[in-house]
Amino acid sequence: MSEAATPGPGGVGGSGHPGLWELARTFNTISLASFGGGLSAWSREIVVMRRGWMTETEFLSAMTICRLLPGANQVNVAIFVGARMHGPGGAAAAVAGLIAIPFVIIVALCAFATRYQHVGAVQHVLAGLTPAAVALTLSMVWQTGRKTLRSMVPFALCVATTLAAAVLRVPLWATMLVLGPVGVFWSYRQPAPAHPGASG
Amino acid sequence: MSPARTLQICLLFGSSSLLSFGGGNAVIPQIQLRAVHTYGWITAEQFSQAFAIAQAAPGPSTLLVSAIGYQAGGIPGALLATAAMILPAWVLVYFAARFWLGAKRSRWRIAIEEGLAPIAIGLILASAIVIARSTDHGPMQYVLTVIATLVFCAVKLNPLWVMGACGLTGWALAM
Numbered sequence: 001m002s003e004a005a006t007p008g009p010g011g012v013g014g015s016g017h018p019g020l021w022e023l024a025r026t027f028n029t030i031s032l033a034s035f036g037g038g039l040s041a042w043s044r045e046i047v048v049m050r051r052g053w054m055t056e057t058e059f060l061s062a063m064t065i066c067r068l069l070p071g072a073n074q075v076n077v078a079i080f081v082g083a084r085m086h087g088p089g090g091a092a093a094a095v096a097g098l099i100a101i102p103f104v105i106i107v108a109l110c111a112f113a114t115r116y117q118h119v120g121a122v123q124h125v126l127a128g129l130t131p132a133a134v135a136l137t138l139s140m141v142w143q144t145g146r147k148t149l150r151s152m153v154p155f156a157l158c159v160a161t162t163l164a165a166a167v168l169r170v171p172l173w174a175t176m177l178v179l180g181p182v183g184v185f186w187s188y189r190q191p192a193p194a195h196p197g198a199s200g
Numbered sequence: 201m202s203p204a205r206t207l208q209i210c211l212l213f214g215s216s217s218l219l220s221f222g223g224g225n226a227v228i229p230q231i232q233l234r235a236v237h238t239y240g241w242i243t244a245e246q247f248s249q250a251f252a253i254a255q256a257a258p259g260p261s262t263l264l265v266s267a268i269g270y271q272a273g274g275i276p277g278a279l280l281a282t283a284a285m286i287l288p289a290w291v292l293v294y295f296a297a298r299f300w301l302g303a304k305r306s307r308w309r310i311a312i313e314e315g316l317a318p319i320a321i322g323l324i325l326a327s328a329i330v331i332a333r334s335t336d337h338g339p340m341q342y343v344l345t346v347i348a349t350l351v352f353c354a355v356k357l358n359p360l361w362v363m364g365a366c367g368l369t370g371w372a373l374a375m
Contacts, residue, residue, distance in 0.1 A: 031258050032259075033258070033359070033360060035256075040327075041324075042359070057313050058313065060313075060316070060317040062297075063320050063324075065297075066293065067320075069289065069293050070219060070220045070288075071217060072262035072289070075289070076293045079293040079297065083293075084301055095286065101258070102258050102263050103259075105257050106250075106259070107266050107278050110249070110253055110267035111270065124374050125367045125370050126256050128368065128371060129363060129366060130331070131344040131345040131366055131370075132348050132365075132366035132367070133363075135346075135348030135352055135362070136348075137325075137327060137331070138349045138352075139352030140324060141328065142349075143353070144324075148321060149318055149321065154317070155318070157319055158318040158319070158322040159322065160322070161321075161323055161325075161326065164322075166326035166329040167329075180316065183315030185311075188311035
C-alpha cells in the first residue's frame with residue numbers, strides 16, 4: 001500500500017528503465033496476485049497505478065493490440081510491456097516472471113488432482129474467489145471508464161463492444177472491423193491535445 | 201517421451217499458439233479434441249479438472265497446456281507444451297510491439313490509441329460478464345460481486361485483502 005503512488009502528469013518513462021530482474025519480479029507479483037482470476041486488472045493496477053511504467057491510454061492501446069494478436073492476452077501484455085521497457089530481453093523476462101511459479105503450481109496441482117477434487121473447502125473458497133476476480137475486473141472498468149468515456153461517442157462505442165462481445169458473442173475480428181474505424185475516426189476529428197498523457 | 205509424441209506436442213501447441221485469436225480460450229475446443237480423442241493423453245474428466253485448476257491458479261489460464269503436456273510426457277512434456285504454446289505468439293507480439301512503439305507519435309497514432317480505448321473497456325466489461333456467467337454464479341455470488349466491486353472502487357487498498365475476505369466468505373457460507 002505504501003508504494004501505491006500514481007504517476008505524475010507526463011512522467012511516463014521518466015522513472016528510468018527497470019532492469020530485467022525488476023521486470024521479472026514485477027510480473028511475478030502480478031501473476032501471484034491473480035489467484036482466482038482478474039489477471040488483466042492486476043496488470044493495470046501494478047504497471048499503470050503502482051509503477052507508473054505506462055499511461056492509462058498507452059496501456060489500454062497495448063491491451064487492445066494484444067487482444068487482436070494470437071496468443072494468451074496476458075502473456076501478450078507481458079511481452080508488450082517487457083519489450084517497451086527493455087527490448088527482447090525485457091519481453092522474455094516479463095513472460096518468465098509471469099509464468100514460472102504458476103507453471104510449477106499448476107503442474108503440481110494437476111499431478112495430485114485426484115487428491116484434491118473432493119475436498120469441499122477448496123471448492124467453497126474458489127466459489128468465493130470468483131466473485132472477487134469479477135469485482136476487480138468491474139472496478140477496472142469503472143476506474144478507466146470514468147477517465148476515458150467522457151462523451152457520448154466513446155460511451156456508445158464501449159456499450160456496443162460489450163453487447164457484441166458478451167451478449168451477441170460476435171467474433172472479435174468482426175467487432176474490431178466495424179467499431180475500430182469508428183473510434184479512430186472520431187478520435188482523429190477531435191481538437192488537437194485530446195489527452196494530457198499523450199505527449200512525451 | 202518418444203520422438204513421435206514430442207512432434208505431436210510441438211505441432212498441436214505450436215499451431216494452437218498461432219490460431220488463438222481472441223485469447224487462449226479460443227483454441228481450447230481444438231486442444232481438448234486432440235489431447236482427449238485423437239492422442240488419448242488424458243481423459244475428458246482430467247481435462248476439465250485441469251481447466252478448473254488453471255483458471256483458479258495464479259497466472260495466465262493458458263498454462264492449462266502445461267498440465268496437458270505433463271499428462272502427455274511428464275515434466276519434459278509440460279515444459280515443451282508451454283514453450284510451444286508461448287514462443288510463436290511471442291515472436292509475433294514482440295515485433296508488433298516494436299513496430300507500434302517505434303512509430304512516431306503522430307496524430308494518427310494518438311487517434312488510434314484513444315479511439316481504441318473505449319473498445320478495450322467494453323471488452324474488459326464483457327470478459328467480466330462472461331466469467332460471471334460461465335462459473336455458475338448463484339445469488340450469493342452476485343451479492344458478493346456487487347459488494348466487492350463497491351469496495352474496490354471506493355477504497356484504495358491492496359486488492360489481495362478483498363480477495364482473501366471473499367475466499368473466506370465463500371468458505372464460511374459454503375456457497
